[in-house]
Amino acid sequence: MHSLLSTLQDEISKYTDAIASITGTDVEIIDNNLIRIAGTGRYRYMLNQDVSNNGHIYRHVLQVQKTILIEDPKENDLCQLCQNRLTCSEELDLNAPIFLNNQVIGVIGIICSNREQKMFLMKQKQAFITFIEQFSEMISSRVFECLERLKEQERFGTFRNLIDVMDRGVIAIDSQSKIWHANLSALRFFDCELIGQSLEIDITGDILYGDEEAWLVLNHQRYHVLCKKITFSSVDNDQLTMVIFHDARDYMTQVNTVSVGEDPHSPLIGNSQNMLHLKSMLSKVAVSHASVLITGESGSGKEVVAYTIHQQSLRTKQPFITINCAAIPEQLLESELFGYVRGAFSGADPKGRIGKFELAHGGSLFLDEIGDMPLHLQAKLLRVLQEKSITRVGSNNMINIDVRIIAATNKDLREMVNKGQFREDLFYRLNVVPIHTPALRDHREDIAELAQFFADDLALTYKRPATKIPNIVINYLYSYDWPGNIRELRNVIEYMYVMQGDTVDLNLSHLPPYLLETSHAASLEKDKNSRIPTEATTDNKDKTQPLNAQEYLKSQSLTSEYQTIMNLLEKTGTTLEGKKKAAEILGISIATLYRKIKI
Template identity: 40%
Template structure:
């Protein structure tokens, strides 16, 4: 049998109200206090007798009870400074027969000490939540811009210009290129230069996720969709990237069964969670990348033709490093600057023999291989200039084999080298310095500013030396 509030003994009411966490005050439509409980008075440093029948603003500092009792507009979970502390206040209008007659106010924390105790309990949770929120927001932002795409060769500049021009489009982009050519940096830069730049950028590597997990990773899943599913379900990458950009790296490695599901999402612009029934609309721009020959895969039946044409609206082919070797000195300088921060070093340079060797190498691993070579060299470097001896063994072996092939195999294999004429040290150093400047200009195709950077000297000093040695 249900017992209503009227069945509770009347003398219990005051005790019950005081035991509640809220401190309570009731005013009439003129803002005069009709009721205030003892706990609230204790907190305010007064008594019920002193507070009752007085204007509420005379008893409670910073109150708005008299305003709510006249406007009828409730105020929920507002900050209310009292006694030097910020309390949480709720204010509700009271009606009788549809007529505004007053207001009820509550304060959640009865003392600054209680507020501090509560705050200390949840503060670490708030800070942890803020940390992960910041981390997620940072992870969903593009990390690179077109300024991070280094090179001034004609082939590379044409590709970079095309990518900049189409970045403002909403069409899908297909990035083609060998591994290590910088496809992901292009994807970041395109998003960063688009109208979606302030919205999520989500990257997923289709080759690194097992086939049975790829669907739930892309589309998400409902609570209890499968054994081991996260309680409450999980958002997919499409839903996370909504209104932004989704970068599908290594799209050529996506299983055929997933290709058909991806095609449906791209056509219908909606996803259905694994184990779910309803569809969720999504607005996502797709940037896909692969090192595979998708046209050949289509012919062989390993890639869906309809998906290929859906992705291949704008195709950008990124040239390998061996086809833009004139960019190697500039790229090397940029990589060294990045590695200097990692190794807490400054002023690391490349010797001219090393620059020539880097230009001669075919770079099957492209920019990623170049970065690995330079990082390995810094690890074994004693001074400030990377020499041939600091390069990985396979590059030095290539140099030795190259010399063996170009030198005649005669019985007199030890050829006498032309000795450097004995002359004053100052003149010898000047000769070497002049040769170094000429090598730097050759490496940068005459760009004096970049040559000065390679040599690690200032622009003014470089121009003075060019004038001194009559170098045009």
């Protein structure tokens, strides 16, 4: 945002040149946004730069609002955090605030870069202090005169050109609350004629991201904004107010860096019976407004299920916000959910911040690991669901919200209710529509498709050609029990890409050792129980075979294909359904099975 000092940058630069020629030192002028407006010497070539990272002295002067003399910058406490402290050539800093209507709008600083300059200044210290403060007052007067002149000259003629290019809306109102100027951003925001209209500014009292939260009331409509107000007097003593604002919702979304406009989630993959049933259920649930409770083991894809519900709902164009209740410390979880205002608690961002509920307004809020939410927050969450409003930490303002709650847990909430670890009333509020995500071992038929999807995705990440995962690798993936579910499967595929190196194709040597060992042990156990698996394939037509039968038969030196089939029929039964199951396990058609056993 442009500052008042920046409007007089050329004139202020002449002042710094004059001061430098008189004192023999370098001079800087910094505005209240810690932007260098003017400078001499080496600072002349660094105008309009943000000095907030190393401008600790200037920041201090803006805060204390008085003249500060730093006789040894390298040793002063204010300079300890400066990144350039060890290489700094400054020997002395003399800084004075620049006031406008009792508000500090910048700092003017005299900088001694060698011992001779420092000694010269210290011999006349009080005179230099008086000198710099007088220059500060002169700059303040020039800024004031400029503002007054701008109003009289074609309603801030040149100032209008400046504010019209700002991305924030700017509206100027007089003492009667009448709008006499508005920039292009303000016109786009309100989408109507503004000049001469009455504008009310309803300040909530909450400070968020360094701005005041307010409602601008125009033609009986309320607009939610974050704003700054600058009030001053004109030549005829009329009170003028400049309102610099931006849309609260848009800004809050941007500064929270939430990917509400992107699709960070993988699709719901799988065509097994379990997954088809789940997809069918989600299509029905999505079009409702009911709260959803998703249960399932860790890594089974609960967030993907939640996102699928959001994407298929009427809220799909609104935000989908997630928060992991187990990953955030208990003392911070409340502020993450409901937000907080400036000064709410020690250690908080002094600018304030909104919470996940406000970010999700109009969309969906996914509360992952809801079973880890503390009891006292469960009570507050229940009240939010009942009243459909929240209160930020440190504020008294009630904020209405429209959010669909989708919760998830890998815990048994009913058991937790019985033990008094989870509120029963909240459980029933969340469990309107219960959905269970199956463990990966319960829909093994989808392993090949999932693995190939992850492989294709990781090929893009690692900038390698897409490669088909060979059947022998898929067979090992089928035989593993997957305690970590889909998340573990993706990790295994990424491990393979890391281990692949310069090898063209993926192979068994790229699998994690633990998976190879576990799969081999499982094969031995299956052999012991005479359970004969069959060859797996990633063909979408063959989704149920768990192992590579041909490799198995070869490694175990089985002598009779007929005996193999008969052994399998002993397990599945010789009924028609049993034979269909055996054919399915072997990966052959029922007709082929009949031909091989000649029945």
